[in-house]
């Protein structure tokens with residue numbers, strides 16, 4: 001029997017991972033799932049995390065708890081973004097180590113990479129330049145998470161791994177008008193525009209920046225794939241001080257193309273206009289997924305199919321959305 005602690009099991013990624021692990025259990029695997037929501041265990045509280053780890057002694061930890069948000073939230077609450085993430089990671093990793101955890105998976109983000117680097121972004125671009133200023137505090141915390149894992153591996157011989165997802169979307173996403181990421185924000189705007197019979201929707205900037213989107217069920221699959229790899233395979237495909245693995249679908253789409261897709265899925269038939277007076281941000285953000293595909297994993301869910309499912313989830317859960 002393997003005891004797995006999924007930290008952040010109520011979040012978009014954590015809940016998708018939990019669904020996969022529950023399905024494995026139903027299929028006959030012997031997994032004891034351990035979960036605590038934030039009210040039961042605040043991962044920022046070192047003493048509480050220490051007590052929890054010593055009481056439960058998980059074999060495996062999946063660290064999907066984090067303070068997460070879009071540009072607005074990162075810009076408005078930079079102190080919360082760096083402090084909360086550093087503390088959650090440091091406490092979970094150190095106290096997990098003290099309690100003898102066998103393996104740990106840390107979830108980072110593509111924003112760890114410097115701005116202006118060649119696309120697609122390779123793992124070895126880490127720490128080669130200056131970060132995007134808007135989410136630098138969050139990115140620094142995520143880089144520290146990778147370095148925590150690597151340092152414990154080097155000093156203590158642990159088996160702590162890191163995955164860096166691209167933009168994720170899917171059931172459980174945050175559709176808050178100010179705190180959400182681009183895809184759920186577009187779903188909400190086009191849905192509301194359709195409901196209100198608006199003639200047009202204006203999207204920020206020229207619509208030409210290109211971004212990559214991965215369905216959260218694919219992300220959950222990839223996380224468990226990386227977690228299940230034999231240690232020798234993980235180590236042979238990464239480096240001691242460059243041990244993280246990018247997770248993406250390897251394809252990008254322009255924001256305007258994405259807006260047209262969301263309009264189609266939500267049934268909005270008005271005009272889509274761009275507003276070139278607003279800043280565009282980085283021209284392209286695409287992960288190089290060579291490391292992961294060489295090991296045998298590739299995304300399965302196409303964007304149109306994924307957006308349709310996410311819109312259905314949005315409609316079903318509209319009443320109790322965050323915000």
Ligand SMILES: NC(=O)c1ccc[n+]([C@@H]2O[C@H](COP(=O)([O-])OP(=O)(O)OC[C@H]3O[C@@H](n4cnc5c(N)ncnc54)[C@H](OP(=O)(O)O)[C@@H]3O)[C@@H](O)[C@H]2O)c1
Nearest residue numbers: 008010011012013038042043065066068107109165167168
């Ligand atoms: N979403 C994306 O597009 C994306 C992209 C790249 C990487 N990631 C990474 O994937 C991971 C999961 O993200 P997500 O999108 O699933 O985020 P999410 O939906 O916001 O979930 C985060 C979870 O962490 C929990 N949490 C926050 N602070 C906590 C605390 N102090 N103690 C205990 N639990 C706490 C939250 O609990 P509450 O519900 O109580 O707040 C929530 O369940 C993060 O590491 C994120 O950086 C996400």
